[in-house]
Structure formats: C-alpha cells, structure tokens
Amino acid sequence: MKNLNNKVAAVTGAGSGIGRALALGLAEEGCHLALADINDVGLKETAELLSSYPITVTTTRLDVADEAAVYAWADAVVAEHGQVNLVFNNAGVALSGTVGGLSLADYRWIMDINFWGVVYGTKAFLPHLEASGEGHIVNVSSVFGLTAQPLMSGYNASKFAVRGFTESLRQDLELAGSPVSTTCVHPGGIKTNIAKAARVDASVLETTGQSGEEASKEFERLFFTTPDQAAATILRGVRRNKRRVLIGADARLFDGIVRVAPTGYQRVFTRVVKSRSAR
Numbered sequence: 001m002k003n004l005n006n007k008v009a010a011v012t013g014a015g016s017g018i019g020r021a022l023a024l025g026l027a028e029e030g031c032h033l034a035l036a037d038i039n040d041v042g043l044k045e046t047a048e049l050l051s052s053y054p055i056t057v058t059t060t061r062l063d064v065a066d067e068a069a070v071y072a073w074a075d076a077v078v079a080e081h082g083q084v085n086l087v088f089n090n091a092g093v094a095l096s097g098t099v100g101g102l103s104l105a106d107y108r109w110i111m112d113i114n115f116w117g118v119v120y121g122t123k124a125f126l127p128h129l130e131a132s133g134e135g136h137i138v139n140v141s142s143v144f145g146l147t148a149q150p151l152m153s154g155y156n157a158s159k160f161a162v163r164g165f166t167e168s169l170r171q172d173l174e175l176a177g178s179p180v181s182t183t184c185v186h187p188g189g190i191k192t193n194i195a196k197a198a199r200v201d202a203s204v205l206e207t208t209g210q211s212g213e214e215a216s217k218e219f220e221r222l223f224f225t226t227p228d229q230a231a232a233t234i235l236r237g238v239r240r241n242k243r244r245v246l247i248g249a250d251a252r253l254f255d256g257i258v259r260v261a262p263t264g265y266q267r268v269f270t271r272v273v274k275s276r277s278a279r
Contacts, residue, residue: 001085001136001181002239005030008081008132010074012064012121013091015042018140018190020049021231022088027053029235034077034084036062037091056081064091064117074124083132086238089121090140094198095154101203107154109199114158119165126180135180136238139166143188143251147258147265150273151204170243183237186255188248190225208273224248 001007009026013019015037023033023046032055037043043059050057058080060073077084095102095110118139129135144152145159166184173180225248237245246252257265 001134001241004086004235004239006032007085008032008034008077008083009086009088010034010036010077010084010121010125011088011090012036012062012117014046014059015039016046018187018227018230018234019088019090020046021227022090022234023050025228025231025235026086027055027057030055031086032056032081034058034060034073034081036060036064036073038063064089064121065112067116067120070117070120071124074121074128077125078128084125084128085132085134086136086138087121087125087129088138088140088234089118090138091117092140092142092158095201096151096198096204097154097201098151098203098207099153101201101206102154106199106201107157110154110158111161114155115161115165118162122165122169122182129180130178133179136241137166137169137180137182138185138234138238139169139182140185140187141166143186143246143248143254145184146186146251147254147269150270151207167243181241183234183242183245185234185237185245185247186251187230188225188246188250188252188254190227190230190247224250 004026009031011019011022011033014023014035023035026033027050035043035046035057038061040061043061047057047059062069062073064070092114093110095106122137139162141162142159144156145163148156163184166182170182173182230247233247234245246255
C-alpha cells in the first residue's frame, strides 16, 4: 500500500503517543481516520489537532479488551466511512513486578489489553480490509517482544505473543493470496506516557530497592525516540510492506544482541539491573 491518499485507517490508542503521531502522519497523506482510545480527553485533543485537515475523522471511546466493543467499532467504521483499508493495533499498557509478586489478575489484565486487544482488532477488521481490495494490519509489539527483561514477565509475555501472532498471520495471508498484508512493529524507548501509566508491583521495590516512581523515571531515561519519529518509521514500513519494523537505535541494538547471544543476553540484562539497584 504505497499510496495512503483517500484510504481509511483505524487507529487504537490514538489519544496520545504513537497513536496520535500516526493519526497526524496519516492525515498528512490524506488518509481518513477512525480513532479510538479509552481516554476521552486525549482522544478529543487528537481530533482537535486534526481539525484543519480535509479528511473525515471519527472518534470512539474504546476499551480494546472488550471483544464485543471492538467488533462493534469495526462495523461502525465501515458504516461511517464506507470502507477501511488499514488498522493500527497500537493501544497498550505496561506492567512491572516479579513472577512471584504479580497476581494472576495482573497477568490477565495486561494480556487482555496488549494481546487480546490485538487479536480482536485483527479479527474484527480483517474481513472488512479484504472487502476493500487492499489492506494492511499493523500490530505493535515492542523491543520486549525481541528480548526478555527482568521484572517484566507480563509485558514480555504479551509482546512476544503479539510478535508470534503477527508473524503467523502474515504467512496465513500469503498462503491464502489475501489482498491484505501485515507488519509487526518493535519500538524501543519512545517518549510517551507508558512508563508513568504502568502498573508497578511492590515486588519491584523489594527486589531492587526502587519505588515504582523511581523505577519509572529510571526507565524513562532510556527513551530516545519521539512519537513522530516512530510514526514516520511505521508508515515507511507499511509502504514497503515490511514484515518487521524496528524503531530506534536501541531496538536495533537489542535485535543484534539477541542474534549474537540468544541466551547469554539474559545474564547481561540481569547484571545491569543489579548494578542499578546497588546505587
């Protein structure tokens, strides 16, 4: 899909960060937008930023963990726009804590949003994308879908799951000769609010000596890429029909590390966390 002009794109998590930047980048190319987010205020702000563009923009408050709501939204997008050509399953949350400390409810919470939200978005929109004759699905994983990190088992599990699902989906679509393709996105540290909004279990403090706020600030120091840069990289990947998109030098570094030391990298990451905890 090299030309996005007059296409229709659905974007989750559009109220801030990468989702908002994607909406603005798509608008620049003349793409009509169906935007969704659980945050009404952020969603309205994004819509206001798009008000000067000569495109149709619709907004929906949406919890991507709600299967029925996602399917209803997909049908509404087609009813309102006449078709849909792209879906960006971008909404996500973060969770930190030891496996012993996190509850099963914590794991269900993050999987419902980060993984099942992607599955619902893909399944709900795929028939509509195929009906349009030309479509693309973009599923956002993470650099943590390439390498595992200490204290991030829930987030890692969700993002590895998105990666496996999307890579298999791409092959299914090719086998079927579908007019739809898909790309898996692996952002590194992006300057968004995901760390501030993360759930941090008390086991992080017990293990590292850092409070949730301190851990979030430490994590945010590693955020080097802006949402605008991330969105531009994603849209370039869509136009090139790339299977995988790495965002940021850190994502490329982690990808290289896991190729060179597929198990040894775990010792390195554990030492890094220990050294920070000892400060």
